Amino acid sequence: MDKYQCQICGYIYDPAEGDPDNGVPAGTPFENLPADWVCPACGVGKENFDKI
Amino acid sequence: MSKQPQIIDGIHYVGIKDWNVRDFHGYKTIKGSSYNSYLILDEKNVLIDTVKAPFAGEFIKNIEAVIDPSKIDYVISNHTEPDHSGSMETIMKAAPNATVVATAKGKEGLSKYYDTSAWKWQVVKSGDSIQIGRRKLDFIATPMLHWPDSMFTYLAEDKLLFSMDGFGQHFSTSYLYDDEAPYDLLMYEAKKYYANILMHLGGVAKKTLDAAKELPIEIICPSHGVIWRKYIPEIVGAYYDWSVCKPEKKVLIIYDSMWGSTEIMAKAILEGATRDGIDAKLLKITANELTDLTTEVLDAAAIAVGSPTLNNGMMPTVASFLTYIQGLKPQNKPGAAFGSHGWGGGGAAGVDAWLDKIGIKKLRGPIVCIYRPAPAVIEECKKLGAELADIAAAV
Numbered sequence: 001m002d003k004y005q006c007q008i009c010g011y012i013y014d015p016a017e018g019d020p021d022n023g024v025p026a027g028t029p030f031e032n033l034p035a036d037w038v039c040p041a042c043g044v045g046k047e048n049f050d051k052i
Numbered sequence: 053m054s055k056q057p058q059i060i061d062g063i064h065y066v067g068i069k070d071w072n073v074r075d076f077h078g079y080k081t082i083k084g085s086s087y088n089s090y091l092i093l094d095e096k097n098v099l100i101d102t103v104k105a106p107f108a109g110e111f112i113k114n115i116e117a118v119i120d121p122s123k124i125d126y127v128i129s130n131h132t133e134p135d136h137s138g139s140m141e142t143i144m145k146a147a148p149n150a151t152v153v154a155t156a157k158g159k160e161g162l163s164k165y166y167d168t169s170a171w172k173w174q175v176v177k178s179g180d181s182i183q184i185g186r187r188k189l190d191f192i193a194t195p196m197l198h199w200p201d202s203m204f205t206y207l208a209e210d211k212l213l214f215s216m217d218g219f220g221q222h223f224s225t226s227y228l229y230d231d232e233a234p235y236d237l238l239m240y241e242a243k244k245y246y247a248n249i250l251m252h253l254g255g256v257a258k259k260t261l262d263a264a265k266e267l268p269i270e271i272i273c274p275s276h277g278v279i280w281r282k283y284i285p286e287i288v289g290a291y292y293d294w295s296v297c298k299p300e301k302k303v304l305i306i307y308d309s310m311w312g313s314t315e316i317m318a319k320a321i322l323e324g325a326t327r328d329g330i331d332a333k334l335l336k337i338t339a340n341e342l343t344d345l346t347t348e349v350l351d352a353a354a355i356a357v358g359s360p361t362l363n364n365g366m367m368p369t370v371a372s373f374l375t376y377i378q379g380l381k382p383q384n385k386p387g388a389a390f391g392s393h394g395w396g397g398g399g400a401a402g403v404d405a406w407l408d409k410i411g412i413k414k415l416r417g418p419i420v421c422i423y424r425p426a427p428a429v430i431e432e433c434k435k436l437g438a439e440l441a442d443i444a445a446a447v
Binding site: 007041042 | 193
């Protein structure tokens with residue numbers, strides 16, 4: 001599964017880890033993140049992430 | 053004018069003018085700054101942001117000139133950064149029954165700066181509002197304009213936007229409004245602020261501008277500098293331009309030099325770039341503040357960056373400029389590197405590698421020479437200058 005990086009702050013979303021603090025279990029691909037999911041580090045929306 | 057003038061009936065300015073600040077974490081504030089705070093009197097009394105901590109005493113007095121601080125019902129924290137939150141602890145001691153209003157990241161951030169254990173909170177997100185009497189506060193979260201916690205507060209009745217650092221200027225004045233300031237100076241300070249604080253957030257800025265366009269706005273109250281009431285179309289238009297680093301017909305040659313050889317190259321590039329209609333600038337890094345160099349970069353059409361070689365690498369002054377600029381992510385500035393060296397080289401090569409990292413489209417590989425540039429190198433430099441000017445002429 002692809003990792004995605006926030007273009008605003010550099011935070012990397014790793015599907016293997018998910019974002020459990022915000023209710024996203026490990027193993028969730030980026031495409032399956034809810035539309036209103038935001039970068040846990042800086043708060044910007046999914047549209048600011050690029051595949052790396 | 054009374055000491056705490058009203059912006060609009062019932063809304064008082066209670067902020068601080070910081071006349072003497074000259075270095076704002078590296079940003080050279082040659083015109084000082086201000087930390088703007090506003091007090092809204094209604095059925096509920098609302099304080100919009102506070103001021104930098106050293107001014108807490110003066111700030112409390114400003115508020116006391118209007119009301120007893122213990123009568124503040126809400127303290128809106130539009131931004132966690134200490135130049136605005138610095139007096140929160142003082143205020144919350146004076147108004148222990150007040151509710152602090154902030155985004156979730158705002159609450160998190162404030163709690164990492166201050167002892168917030170006794171504070172009452174109302175966490176808000178975009179679309180939330182608080183009715184305070186005849187007025188209603190609407191909140192617009194603006195994450196990363198320019199911190200995660202950032203938000204705007206809007207008053208629909210007054211068509212007034214508290215824009216926090218948005219549209220701000222580090223500019224200390226005894227007057228309050230944009231039309232009282234010399235226009236060119238005001239716009240320059242606003243541009244300098246954008247270039248140094250917001251340049252890397254152009255995408256976020258544009259989205260925020262698009263959203264704000266939907267709102268009727270007649271007054272913009274930023275957290276620094278003068279209040280916009282006459283030149284709103286001009287500053288909004290400028291922000292749109294700056295959000296994409298819209299280039300003017302301007303070429304920059306930015307460099308440092310140890311024994312003058314890289315400077316000779318820089319001047320040859322300048323000569324090649326000099327023609328009618330093009331603003332070509334020679335900017336030696338040690339003769340200019342990073343703050344001002346950055347303001348120039350924002351709307352440049354093309355850039356040449358030069359470094360001599362010090363111990364196999366760039367001069368630290370040039371590396372410092374490039375590090376600063378890298379963080380600000382200038383868009384669409386084609387360029388090239390140049391520099392003189394004595395033996396192994398590394399200065400110009402270092403700049404060249406950094407241009408890749410910044411995402412600057414390279415027009416050519418670095419122009420290099422050993423000690424004084426030979427005539428053929430001078431010609432190469434003039435040719436580069438002409439190419440930079442061609443790009444500027446075409447914008």
